[in-house]
Amino acid sequence: MFFIFFILLSFIPICVGITLLVLFEKNKLSKIIFLFLLMIAFWQLDVAFLYSSDLFKEETIEIFFKLFRFGSIMITPTIFYIGYTIVHEILPNDLKKKWRLFVNRTTVLLFYGLAFLVYISGWSHKGISGLELMQIGSNTFYFPVYGELSWIFNSNVILFIVSMTICLLISLNVQNKSIRSFLVYFSVFSSIGYAIGTLNMLPSTRLFPSSIALLVYALSILILSSRMHLDIVNNMNKKLSEQKKFLFQVIDLNPNYIYAQDENGRYTLMNQSYAQLMGRDIQDMIGKTDYDIQKDKFVGKKTPNQENDLFKLPEKRFMREESVTAASGEVLWVQTIKVPININDSSALLAVSTDITERKQYEDEIKFQANHDALTGLPNRRVFNENLTNFLEKAKTEASQNAIMFLDLDRFKYINDTLGHDVGDLLLVEVSRRIENLLKKSHKGAEIYRLGGDEFTILLPHYNATDSEAFAKELIGEFGNSFIIAGSDYFITPSIGISIFPNDGDDANTLIKHADTAMYYVKERGKNNFQLFTSEMHQVFYRKMMIEKQLRTALDNEEFELYYQPIMDLKTNEIIGMESLIRWNNETLGQVPPDEFISIAEETGMIIPIGHWVLNTALEQNACWQKEGYRPLKVSVNVSMRQLLDPTFLEKVKNAIENTALGATYIELEITESIAMYAEAMIEKLDALKKLGISLSMDDFGTGYSSLSYLKKYPLDSLKIDKSFVIGMNRDDENKAIVKTIIAIAKELDLKVIAEGLEGQEEYHFLDEIGCDYAQGYFFSRPLPALDFKEKWLSVGD
Helix, strand or coil: CHHHHHHHHHHHHHHHHHHHHHHCCCCHHHHHHHHHHHHHHHHHHHHHHHCCCCCCCHHHHHHHHHHHHHHHHHHHHHHHHHHHHHHHHCCCHHHHHHHHCCCCHHHHHHHHHHHHHHHHHCCCCCCEEEEEEEEECCEEEEEEEECCCHHHHHHHHHHHHHHHHHHHHHHCCCCCHHHHHHHHHHHHHHHHHHHHHHHHHCHHHCCCHHHHHHHHHHHHHHHHHHHHHHHHHHHHHHHHHHHHHHHHHHHHHCCCEEEEEECCCCEEEECHHHHHHHCCCHHHHECCCHHHHCHHHHCCCCCCCCCCCCCCCCCCCEEEEEEEECCCCCEEEEEEEEEEEEECCEEEEEEEEEECHHHHHHHHHHHHHHHECCCCCCECHHHHHHHHHHHHHHHHHHCCCEEEEEEEECCHHHHHHHHCHHHHHHHHHHHHHHHHHHHHHHCCCCEEEEEECCEEEEEECCCCHHHHHHHHHHHHHHCCCCEEECCEEECCCEEEEEEEECCCCCCHHHHHHHHHHHHHHHHHCCCCEEEECCCCCCHHHHHHHHHHHHHHHHCCCCCEEEEEEEEEECCCCCEEEEEEEEEEEECCCEEECHHHHHHHHHHHCCHHHHHHHHHHHHHHHHHHHHHCCECCCEEEEECCHHHHHCCCHHHHHHHHHHHHCCCHHHEEEEEEHHHHHHHHHHHHHHHHHHHCCCEEEEEEECCCCCCHHHHHHCCCCEEEECHHHHCCHHHCHHHHHHHHHHHHHHHHCCCEEEECCCCCHHHHHHHHHCCCCEECCCCCCCCEEHHHHHHHHCCECC
């Protein structure tokens, strides 16, 4: 009977511990106290089995007794662990430093180690020699007979006193009054409970003290935790009350308009700003509807009471912009957020309105600026594209002919460069005004746009080829008279290109492209004229013209990207470097191959800024990869003849190295055999580059006209065999011989050899056999964007 009673009793501290975890949301201290209560439960189970003589054999009882003694013994270090948790979780930093010397992880482990030693000794015959069956009154139970090591159990009592004393002293330093009270009383009641429990060592107590101790522990902790939780709740309520008061003060001081209305439209809350906007006092408006406040404005109109669904609560938050008439009569624009809320078990709508009148004015201004050219006030490219799309849709519906006219001012750049941009801007304004006046006077359906720079477009609805030509002649006539700028006369002429819908295209891009082509056709043939687009206009001319045009803005529009192709060591099959290769993706032209645009960049001189961008970008990327920890590699950059002839080229290279902080040994410049035309002048510049520590390589070797005499003078490090010799050389004995000869020359001049265009396994083995050092080509990898190249070829260095 007592066995079952004691078993049930052992669940009390476990239930109290679970309650503690729930109350304090499983914080660390509540978890440790739960562990403490669990040890108390084990202690009670230990005693329960001593009362099970009529249920189990003595050997079984002895095993369970020794097993569950773990609880009574581990109470001591767990108390110390509670003190350790208080130090690390609750005490302020200055007191933590004070206690950490004595109460730390090491001492906790030490206390648990000593307790475990006490526990282990109980399993030996010298610790507990056996159990003695005793009967006192009506109670029959086993009582442990301690051996010669019984002093070890007594030492555990001393450790408990030490642990409890330390825990109490630490608890007194806790600053939070509620937590401090809980911990101090916990220490006191734990000491009392343990003292009562030690009476179990006297047979005459019949092992009842442990049950009393259990109840002391459990009830005291339950009462103390409930009291502390109540204090916490009261403190939270007090803080909530203070926060509520503060919140209403903030709402009242908030410059935004804040108010709340119930389901019937009655005001339940508002701040001072909203009351002032309405020209009323807050108390005069609370409990009233808009109809009650402004009855005169509802005369002859439906009121909220006349229409039940006028005021509906939204299911979720929503935002809208609306106009509000203030008491002064001023109309304001506000952005209102409305949120459904519950106040005193009733639904309401909370609204916060922000004055956006000034922003709306700015938006109107910004909208105008976004759609119009800042200089001339004409509609801009964005509006032109939108209007052209709508224009064509309407034309398709009407099955009418319509014209698009591109106008570009001739030699306008010369005016800007010689007279300055101020004069150029004033001239653009005068040109736009003169064209606008012509349209208003004789062509009211037409619309003019400024695309940028000195480029204008005109949409001519219902104009066929004949009408467009007549208008173009009239427009050119307007430029016959001078433009007066700051008292001076200036003459300028236009070049005009025209495309007709649907003859020259049935979509916007095609019509724009063809009008642009016609305009450039005029410029190529003397300017100051007009031209209708014709299908006979050579496509090559148009393509070249478009590449040149788009190339001028490609850098500013960030249309270029560098790809990288690995250079491999044929002996080790490991990457030793990479060549940077420019790629151009233009919105109008799409992907333009380098073979197509590099020559045009050379002709126009645009290769110099483009080459400078390539050099800086390649060096920056390589420096970035090295900073990220990837294995350092050499990067090759192609340099054109125009760049080398540029007097500032050497300085630009120095600046690029300084700005990127990339070691010069990781840079290789690739030049072409065309330097032979300037051999004497080039050698000095190449020597200067070598002094910087840069490597030099002759690209596309074998396709040019460099003589061996000059080749010996160039400070080169390597030759690159042109891919035209490498691709398919296994099927061409002549190419094989050329490749062998180039490698032999290079070896004679102590130069490394790099083969371009390696695509097959057979070519790979052939190059390796004849002593080629390095190679690149599709056999290893196509050129890749920086991110793809990094993922595939780079590895973090050791």
